[in-house]
Amino acid sequence: MKNSFYALLLGSLFLTACGNKSAKNSAVTDSTSVQTNVKDGAQTVSPTATATSDSSEFDINKIPVSTKDIGKFPYLTAPEGYRFNDFTKSDLETLHFGVDSKLLAVEGKTFKSNIYKNDKETPFNVQIVSKAYENAITTLGGVQISSKILPGEIDKIGKGVLEKENHSYGIIGANEFTLNHVNTYVIRTADAEVWIELSFWENGGYINILKKGSAEIPTVSIIKSDVIKNDLDKTGKATVYINFDIDKSTLLPDGIKAVDEITTVLKNDPTLKLSIEGHTDNSGKVENNKTLSTSRATTVLETLVKSGISVSRLKAAGYGSSKPIADNTNEAGKAKNRRVELVKL
Structure with missing residues (x-):
C-alpha cells in the first residue's frame, strides 16, 4: 500500500x-x-x-x-x-x-x-x-x-x-x-x-x-586441500572462495592461504591439470565484471606458477556474472557467486 x-x-x-x-x-x-x-x-x-x-x-x-x-x-x-x-x-x-x-x-x-x-x-x-x-x-x-x-x-x-x-x-x-x-x-x-x-x-x-547502513556479511571459510581434492575426484570441479581486494585482483592474506591449499593439491598430484575460472556477482557493469573475473583468475594462476607449478598445467578464464549459483538479490547470494572454480582439464 x-x-x-x-x-x-x-x-x-x-x-x-x-x-x-x-x-x-x-x-x-x-x-x-x-x-x-x-x-x-x-x-x-x-x-x-x-x-x-x-x-x-x-x-x-x-x-x-x-x-x-x-x-x-x-x-x-x-x-x-x-x-x-x-x-x-x-x-x-x-x-x-x-x-x-x-x-x-x-x-x-x-x-x-x-x-x-x-x-x-x-x-x-x-x-x-x-x-x-x-x-x-x-x-x-x-x-x-x-x-x-x-x-x-x-x-x-x-x-x-x-x-x-x-x-x-x-x-x-x-x-x-x-x-x-x-x-x-x-x-x-x-x-x-x-x-x-x-x-x-x-x-x-x-x-x-x-x-x-551496513549489511550482515556472511563468513567464508577457507576450503582445505583434502576437500578440494575430493571434490575434483568426485565431480571434476571444486569451488573455492578467495578473498581479493575490493574491485581489484590483488590477493588479501586469506586469499593467499586459499591459493596455498590449491598449490598443495597440485603438488600432491603431478598429473593434475586445472582450468581456473573466475566468477562475480551482478553488481556493476557486465563488461567490468568479465574483466575483473579474468584478472582474478590470472592472479591465481600466476601465484601458483610462482609456487612452482608448471604453467603448462594451468589455464585461466573469467565469466563475470554470467554463471550465478545463487540469488543475486541478497548479500548472502552475492557472496556465493563471487568465487573461483577449479575444473579438471
Missing part, C-alpha cells in the same frame, strides 16, 4: 508540475525549514542551517529530522508517464554523492536506474521530472544539498571508481555544465538516512537511491 501511495503521489505531483508553472519557484514541506533560490530557471532547496555554512565538513546532524512515514525502500517510483529502466539493486555498496563542492562516500543499500519516457514520440521533459521528484522528496521531509562539484573531486576519487558505482552521467562525464546539474537530496528520519542523486540529459535521467 505504501509503495502504491508514493506512486500516486509522484503521479499527482507530476500533473501539478505540468499545470502550475507558478509553483516552480516555491518548495513545499511540512516538517523542514528550507531556503529557496532560483537561478537560470532552476530551483535549489537547501536547509537553512547549512545554506551559509563555512565548514568544509558536511554535518548530517544539521539536516532536519522528518517525522513523515517515508515507506519502504527504494521509497520513490518513476513519475506517471515515465519508467525506470536497467535498474540495479545491492544490499551493500559505497556511492559518492555531491555535497558542498565535494564527493562524499556513503555506504548502504542501493537502487540505481535510468529514467525514460514511456511514450517515445514525445520528448523527455527535464523540468517536469525534476520538479516532480523535488516535490515528492520535500513532501517526505527531505532537503536538497548544495551539490555543485569541483572538477578536481573527480580526479581525487577516480573516474573508474565512479563508473563502477554506476553514477549519474553528470558525474562520470564531468564538465562545467554537468557538474552544476547533479542534484543531491537527503531524507533523514529517526531511524533512516536516505541519499538521492538525480541528474538529467536531453532524452532521459538517472537516479541513485541509497539507504545508509
Whole structure:
C-alpha cells in the first residue's frame, strides 16, 4: 500500500508540475525549514542551517529530522508517464554523492536506474521530472544539498571508481555544465538516512537511491586441500572462495592461504591439470565484471606458477556474472557467486 501511495503521489505531483508553472519557484514541506533560490530557471532547496555554512565538513546532524512515514525502500517510483529502466539493486555498496563542492562516500543499500519516457514520440521533459521528484522528496521531509562539484573531486576519487558505482552521467562525464546539474537530496528520519542523486540529459535521467547502513556479511571459510581434492575426484570441479581486494585482483592474506591449499593439491598430484575460472556477482557493469573475473583468475594462476607449478598445467578464464549459483538479490547470494572454480582439464 505504501509503495502504491508514493506512486500516486509522484503521479499527482507530476500533473501539478505540468499545470502550475507558478509553483516552480516555491518548495513545499511540512516538517523542514528550507531556503529557496532560483537561478537560470532552476530551483535549489537547501536547509537553512547549512545554506551559509563555512565548514568544509558536511554535518548530517544539521539536516532536519522528518517525522513523515517515508515507506519502504527504494521509497520513490518513476513519475506517471515515465519508467525506470536497467535498474540495479545491492544490499551493500559505497556511492559518492555531491555535497558542498565535494564527493562524499556513503555506504548502504542501493537502487540505481535510468529514467525514460514511456511514450517515445514525445520528448523527455527535464523540468517536469525534476520538479516532480523535488516535490515528492520535500513532501517526505527531505532537503536538497548544495551539490555543485569541483572538477578536481573527480580526479581525487577516480573516474573508474565512479563508473563502477554506476553514477549519474553528470558525474562520470564531468564538465562545467554537468557538474552544476547533479542534484543531491537527503531524507533523514529517526531511524533512516536516505541519499538521492538525480541528474538529467536531453532524452532521459538517472537516479541513485541509497539507504545508509551496513549489511550482515556472511563468513567464508577457507576450503582445505583434502576437500578440494575430493571434490575434483568426485565431480571434476571444486569451488573455492578467495578473498581479493575490493574491485581489484590483488590477493588479501586469506586469499593467499586459499591459493596455498590449491598449490598443495597440485603438488600432491603431478598429473593434475586445472582450468581456473573466475566468477562475480551482478553488481556493476557486465563488461567490468568479465574483466575483473579474468584478472582474478590470472592472479591465481600466476601465484601458483610462482609456487612452482608448471604453467603448462594451468589455464585461466573469467565469466563475470554470467554463471550465478545463487540469488543475486541478497548479500548472502552475492557472496556465493563471487568465487573461483577449479575444473579438471
